[in-house]
Amino acid sequence: MRRRRGGPRRRPDGERRAGRHDPPRLQVPRVHASQVRRAVKRLLALEPYYGGSHRAVLDGLVARIAPEWECDLLTLPARKWKWRMRGAAITMAAQARELHAAGARWDLVFASTFVNVAEFLGLAGEAVAGVPVVVYFHENQFLYPNRHTADWDFQFPLTNVTSALAADECWFNTRWNLDGLLAEVGPFFREFPDHRPEGVREAIAAKSRVLAPPFEAAAFDAAQPVRGERCRIVWPHRWEHDKRPEVFFATVATLASEGLDFEVAVAGQSFRETEGPMREAAEALGERLVHCDEPATREDYARLLASADVAVSTADNEFFGIAMLEACYAGCTPLVPDRLAYPELYPRTYRYVDDAELVSRLRALVLERPAPGAARTLAGAFTWDALLPQWLAALEGAASRR
Known part of the structure; x- marks a missing residue:
């Protein structure tokens, strides 16, 4: 018997063979159970x-x-x-x-x-x-x-x-x-x-x-930089010995004794062991002190940083320093020590080598207030x-x- 050309054929096991007019079969690869992942x-x-x-x-x-x-x-x-x-x-x-x-x-x-x-x-x-x-x-x-x-x-x-x-x-x-x-x-x-x-x-x-x-940038994107009549200096760190708050307060006390016109905001998490001495040192600034507490919300924190001209670190221990980068993103000009992780993150123009240079650099920024946002691009590289x-x-x- 002659077979019709082009018609479907059957294999010896009885399964129908595809004809040339049938759609092509999908080729499904075999997957071992061990290869199945969530x-x-x-x-x-x-x-x-x-x-x-x-x-x-x-x-x-x-x-x-x-x-x-x-x-x-x-x-x-x-x-x-x-x-x-x-x-x-x-x-x-x-x-x-x-x-x-x-x-x-x-x-x-x-x-x-x-x-x-x-x-x-x-x-x-x-x-x-x-x-x-x-x-x-x-x-x-x-x-x-x-x-x-x-x-x-x-x-x-x-x-x-x-x-x-x-x-x-x-x-x-x-x-x-x-x-x-x-x-x-x-x-x-x-x-x-x-x-x-x-x-x-x-x-x-x-x-x-x-x-x-x-770091999460949303709160800072919503808080536009605002500048008051006086240069505002912010210290946004944990209230602990490794952040050397005594150096910061000695620095601003020196500038105050020279009669310079500025104000100070102290933020960051407080601790029972250090809160008393910290508040005593801060309150010695008198009317120059405009804030001394951890802000209640992240939005409050962002607005506080956005209101400052300069953010200062006096740390003796810093492996990265998110708070300083957040301050930069909010519009502050940073001053950081020329040590620890800071040289990896900040150009020399924002670093000081010792406490004496911190005083002189901060004095210059108080006398000639920096434009807001100079370091924002630097910080923008570290957002989510x-x-x-x-x-x-x-x-x-x-x-x-x-």
Whole structure:
């Protein structure tokens, strides 16, 4: 029997063969079950010191990574940071086990340096087994200026080291932060009486990168610069010893004694141990003091910065300095020390080398008020709009290690 040309044929197993007039079949590739992944990734974020820049960066990240990511956020109040470093891993590992038992599965763990990552991984066990871990270094304890040194202080830099070794990736907010930690690891291990670890610096360096922390610009975009009759100087920092508030007050007291016409706003988070001396020093300025408190809302904070001509840092400890960049974005001209992370972020024109130069530079700005917005472009490179693509790419890259 002759077959008709072009008609459908049947294979020996009885399945109909496609004819030339039939539409082409879709070619569906075979996918092994192990290749099937959730379309939406899930992040487990750990922040034992949920306040200040730690909170601001984490909240900004969580608000922006959807719909590509979901997030489980484990936090503790921003109190007693030393106790957080000692004990947060126990609390958060228990919470992670509970979430895992309820069905949570993660593609990435993101922890700040106040988590002892090695302890957390050991205690969380199966809940995070095989999940890549990123530790974000807002700071490192090697470079933190301690007022009192005791044997137990060595535990905190050691926690930074063990966390870095336990993590898959280490992200630092500045090159100064990263280089500072790497430079101190070797001398630190020479303090060991014996069995000094080798190759630690190289191991940490191989998994480390710099990724700047972005800030939320919306409130500052809504607060246009406003200038009063007198030059306004703002000091927008935590009220703690490492920010050297006494240097700031001595500087403005010197200018006041010269009869210069200016006013001062003091912002930032206050602490019980330092609030009394801070207020006493601020109130000594008399009618020049126009603000001395942490603003009630972010909008109030933005308006305060937008009302100032100059923002000053006198810090002896700064790994990045979001507050100063926010002040720049709000329209202030910055004056920062020529040390710490500042040379990495600010050109020489905004840096002073010592306290004497701070007095002379600030005097010149009071006598000839700067135009608002000179440093806004500098700060604009660190907004969430500018840096979000880098953060998303970094998260995807870290999660792909799984």
